[in-house]
Amino acid sequence: MRMSIGCALLAMTLLASGGAAAQTAAGSKAAPALATVELVQLSATVERGKQLVPLGPGTELREGDRLNTGAQSRLLLKLADGSYLSMGEKGSLFFDRMQVHDGVFDASLFVAEGAFRFTAGIIGKFTGKRELSVAVNNVATSVRGTDFWGRSSPESDIVCVIEGKVEVTPPGEQPFALDEPLTYYMLEGKVSRPVARASVEQFTQWAAQTAEQEGRGIASRGGRWQITVASPKKFGEAFGIYDALRRAGHAAEIVPAKAGEERVYGVRLANFQTEKDAKAVVDALKGNAQFAKFQYKVGM
Numbered sequence: 001m002r003m004s005i006g007c008a009l010l011a012m013t014l015l016a017s018g019g020a021a022a023q024t025a026a027g028s029k030a031a032p033a034l035a036t037v038e039l040v041q042l043s044a045t046v047e048r049g050k051q052l053v054p055l056g057p058g059t060e061l062r063e064g065d066r067l068n069t070g071a072q073s074r075l076l077l078k079l080a081d082g083s084y085l086s087m088g089e090k091g092s093l094f095f096d097r098m099q100v101h102d103g104v105f106d107a108s109l110f111v112a113e114g115a116f117r118f119t120a121g122i123i124g125k126f127t128g129k130r131e132l133s134v135a136v137n138n139v140a141t142s143v144r145g146t147d148f149w150g151r152s153s154p155e156s157d158i159v160c161v162i163e164g165k166v167e168v169t170p171p172g173e174q175p176f177a178l179d180e181p182l183t184y185y186m187l188e189g190k191v192s193r194p195v196a197r198a199s200v201e202q203f204t205q206w207a208a209q210t211a212e213q214e215g216r217g218i219a220s221r222g223g224r225w226q227i228t229v230a231s232p233k234k235f236g237e238a239f240g241i242y243d244a245l246r247r248a249g250h251a252a253e254i255v256p257a258k259a260g261e262e263r264v265y266g267v268r269l270a271n272f273q274t275e276k277d278a279k280a281v282v283d284a285l286k287g288n289a290q291f292a293k294f295q296y297k298v299g300m
Contacts, residue, residue, distance in 0.1 A: 034080040034098050034105070035061040041074035042217040042284060043249030044087075056251030057221045057271050063098040067091070069114065070249050072284075074212045081105040081130050088115035088151075088209040096135075103129065110135045115151040115209040118143065120164070139187050140169040148178075149206055160184035160198055160206065215276035217284065219251075223271035225278040228297040229285075231257070231264040238265035244290060245269070250281075 037044075037059040044055040047066040053059075055067070055075065067087065069075050075087040080100060087093060091114025098107040111134060118134065120143075132143040136159055137152040146164025151157070159168055161178040168185045169175040170192045178185060178195065182203055186193040198206070212218055229245065229252070232238045238254055245252035245267070255266040272278040278298045285291040 034063070034100065034107075035077050035085075035095070037061070037075070038078050038084075039074070039076040039212055039218060039220040040251075041212050041219075042072055042281065043070040044068065044073055044075045045249045052247070054246050054249050054251040057219055057223065059251075061095065061098075063095050066094045068249075072216070073249075074210065074218075076212065079105070079107070083130070083132075084119045085109075086117045086119075086210040086212075090114055091116065104131055105129070106131045108133045108135075111150060111152050112137060113152055115149070115206070117147075117149045117207070117210040119147045138171045139185070140175075142167040142169075142175075149203075149210065151206070151209070155188065157187040158184055158206075160203065162203075215274060215280060217280040218273045218277045219269075219271040220273055221271070223273045223277075224300050225272035225275055226268055226270040226299065227272070227278050227282060228299070229267040229269065229291075230294050231259070231266045233259075233262055233264055235265050238267050241267045241294065248288070248290070250285075 037055050037057055040055050040057065045068050046053050046055055046059070046061060047068065048064070061067070061077065067075065069087050069089055069091045071089055073089045075091075077085045079085060092112040093114075093116060094110040094112065096108045096110050100106070118132075120130070134141045134143065134150065136150040137157045139157045139159060141150070141159050144165045144167070146166055147162040148160060148164070148166050149162060150159045159166060159178065161181065161183055163181060165177055165179040167175050167177050170185070170187055173192060180197070182198045183195055184198050185195050230238065230241050242252045242254050250269055253268055253270070255268050257264050257266050269281065272281070275298060282296045282298060285294070285296070
């Protein structure tokens with residue numbers, strides 16, 4: 001009986017450690033995933049119904065997902081039309097609508113908090129058209145093949161065009177176009193500020209809020225470095241560590257192994273770009289009282 005219970009628990013955990021992939025596979029039959037995680041710095045999660053799943057490279061996303069990033073985090077997504085969307089720390093973004101119909105990639109995003117950047121890519125294999133709108137909290141934005149940055153904070157909502165054109169609609173006002181590089185609109189509280197042009201220095205500061213930071217905990221596709229958090233002999237202990245890490249937004253997994261004649265259960269974080277990235281995550285975990293007591297090993 002002990003063996004059967006242990007095997008059942010192990011199967012449940014292995015399914016859970018691939019939770020995002022399993023959900024994606026199941027979800028793909030009903031609603032094809034139209035966005036994929038390319039890169040995660042430190043921690044990020046997706047709320048899907050009543051489930052909260054940590055994001056890792058390769059996780060597929062779909063309509064109805066809400067993405068959240070942690071402190072000092074970054075997240076890079078690739079959308080089905082070849083465009084890219086990046087998020088800065090402490091951000092919250094909701095895929096209100098995201099689908100392909102009649103050859104049109106139709107997406108509506110809501111940015112509740114934090115900085116983001118949208119970069120239109122080469123459509124490539126996607127031969128249709130793009131219809132994208134982004135609500136930066138109270139400010140609606142329609143996109144026409146462009147590169148633009150935005151941020152929602154308690155103080156203000158900002159939209160800044162980098163290249164191309166966006167149509168901005170402040171609350172209670174008529175829409176207007178931002179079509180010159182580095183021009184931006186700001187809603188400060190409930191006050192609509194006149195369109196202005198950002199200096200190069202100002203925009204550089206804004207852009208840094210969504211750009212990944214080398215050596216600060218980046219996990220991406222093809223990353224070869226990993227962290228072994230613990231290798232306990234008791235499955236229950238491994239599951240507790242695994243569960244705590246995932247609740248904190250880290251895509252932990254359990255990897256059964258043998259230590260001599262004994263079975264151990266390695267709790268692992270993987271896909272880091274460099275050794276420095278992996279060590280940065282170790283430092284962050286050690287700075288958290290919940291995870292400071294564990295031993296960490298970095299390697300390939």
